[in-house]
């Protein structure tokens with residue numbers, strides 16, 4: 001597929017369009033995709049746990065750069081599917097804009113904007129299948145969208161009406177993790193279970209450049225590698241962890257770290273939705289095939305503030321913002337679609353209308369969300385009844401006005 | 406009941422001496438600004454004081470408590486650390502072993518737990534384990550408590566975990582003047598101090614004299630580990646710390662106006678060690694005690710206060726020691742936090758119940 005090649009950007013100093021670095025499993029890396037939705041190699045007997053995976057020995061030698069025919073991983077996309085990726089990004093950005101304005105109007109307590117990261121999230125999110133399980137951080141509204149989570153449920157967390165209002169198992173999308181990095185270990189354990197169960201799926205875990213410094217994340221790298229779990233580490237390097245630039249977290253490129261842990265990695269242009277889709281499809285395929293974890297570093301940019309509580313003018317220049325503005329992932333995809341004649345005026349207009357309606361309805365549903373029943377704060381503290389909590393609940397209920405419950 | 410140990414090396418640093426660029430004389434400032442000025446004084450007084458944490462440099466901290474310090478003291482002393490709490494405390498231990506006085510900022514209460522091992526198993530125990538050879542003058546600042554409408558993990562009250570750990574000192578400031586003084590005293594302490602800052606009170610103002618020197622010793626009256634009567638009264642005693650001191654004062658105000666009751670309010674200030682002398686003296690006069698905090702009740706600071714007051718002033722008590730606390734649930738979503746947090750009504754209800762005995 002011609003268009004993909006045009007769209008994918010050079011990001012690595014060594015001139016590779018997309019670099020896959022492998023240490024332990026060079027020979028295992030498959031350079032071509034399996035048929036979409038098609039055959040997957042059964043894990044070898046005993047490939048589950050522990051340490052009986054196909055690559056249980058330590059990786060040797062220098063990291064090797066492997067050329068993989070990534071465009072082939074998106075060669076099957078129809079024109080409608082291509083436009084669909086754009087539609088996803090448009091709607092997700094619109095959700096983000098609406099949420100930001102809802103926060104300003106006091107309808108949300110806080111909002112963490114994903115602006116600039118739509119391609120990384122939609123590209124990777126759309127690579128996932130029904131058997132896969134995603135573990136987000138707190139900014140993955142675009143992945144939530146791809147996993148069929150109601151955007152209003154995402155807003156509900158930031159409105160402060162609940163702490164996670166969707167069914168993780170039903171959506172293949174875990175709850176948001178506000179404690180930076182913790183979810184990488186959950187994903188690793190989940191993937192250990194998937195391997196044990198011979199699940200046809202894989203897990204993917206999202207984290208940031210800042211998170212890459214946390215102990216949990218580095219422990220997850222080690223475990224996932226040792227147990228060769230079916231897991232894709234998807235790092236959105238958006239250049240900032242609140243006020244600290246990515247170079248404060250790591251003196252090497254983040255994707256280079258995987259080599260030290262003995263598993264392959266790839267750095268991808270995170271503002272290129274097709275590149276992200278291709279790379280994630282390849283990484284998931286590698287993981288699902290029992291060849292262990294892969295680290296994907298999607299190089300992107302947090303175009304907005306860290307959250308609505310943040311003032312980025314205190315620590316970054318408008319020139320930097322401007323430079324990344326020119327790489328806006330939505331503009332990139334528009335250019336691509338236009339070049340392929342897929343951006344007919346009528347279709348574009350209809351999408352704009354759809355986005356307006358979507359935003360309008362989302363806003364209405366958000367502002368209509370009632371505060372929860374006060375006594376619900378005592379619900380689900382634990383599975384079995386706790387006498388202390390039960391006593392506090394009854395005492396509390398007795399103090400409420402009749403209208404309050 | 407102050408801790409009897411004499412803490413070596415705690416000299417009165419000259420924080421009242423001439424400093425440049427600091428406004429002179431008493432003035433109304435916020436609690437956050439008071440901490441900022443206290444940190445500045447501590448850094449000016451002792452070149453070994455180092456401030457470290459996430460976003461404390463260029464940004465000046467998410468609550469701006471470290472605002473301007475990077476500019477004034479440079480990158481070697483104000484360190485924007487990588488995002489790793491265990492490393493912040495772990496490296497602070499190493500720096501302290503090398504003679505530095507690190508002041509670590511944990512961005513929010515809910516993010517201190519990745520550092521739990523370094524605090525509880527390392528920081529708290531090295532002095533004991535080394536038979537006194539190692540001193541770890543590390544201050545860990547933690548904005549704590551709820552009431553700001555935040556998302557999960559930003560509103561917790563983790564003090565009991567640390568009070569339960571021998572080797573740590575735990576203090577909580579409640580107002581700008583104390584904040585200004587206590588942060589300097591904590592930094593001068595040769596023992597590790599968990600320094601809790603009531604984040605919903607960061608923006609409350611009071612008159613502070615930035616030139617006022619810290620007390621000579623944290624254990625002297627008015628020192629870091631002494632509690633304080635903040636409103637005198639005769640009918641019942643309210644005890645709070647950190648964010649609930651203001652709530653107790655409000656309750657005392659309402660009670661005086663509506664019920665004609667005179668409530669004494671005591672700010673614990675130090676949670677470990679506890680200074681219960683003023684509380685016991687008060688209870689011996691009033692016979693009634695209500696302890697108020699945001700943390701859940703189970704195995705909490707109020708549990709310890711109630712037990713000790715019962716042991717030491719049993720015959721003075723006219724009613725059981727009552728507690729007004731957060732519930733024994735996780736901190737709820739923001740839209741329910743007003744129900745969770747102790748408020749004036751719940752405190753006055755407890756006072757009524759106390760009088761009902």
Ligand SMILES: Cc1ncc(C[n+]2csc(CCOP(=O)(O)OP(=O)(O)O)c2C)c(N)n1
Nearest residue numbers: 139178179180208209210211240241242516
């Ligand atoms: C354990 C922990 N420490 C600190 C924080 C406060 N905090 C929230 S987001 C953030 C920066 C995260 O940066 P990064 O991982 O790059 O993700 P991004 O916000 O850029 O998406 C920090 C320090 C937290 N949520 N959890």
Ligand SMILES: [Mg+2]
Nearest residue numbers: 208209240241
């Ligand atoms: Mg980041």
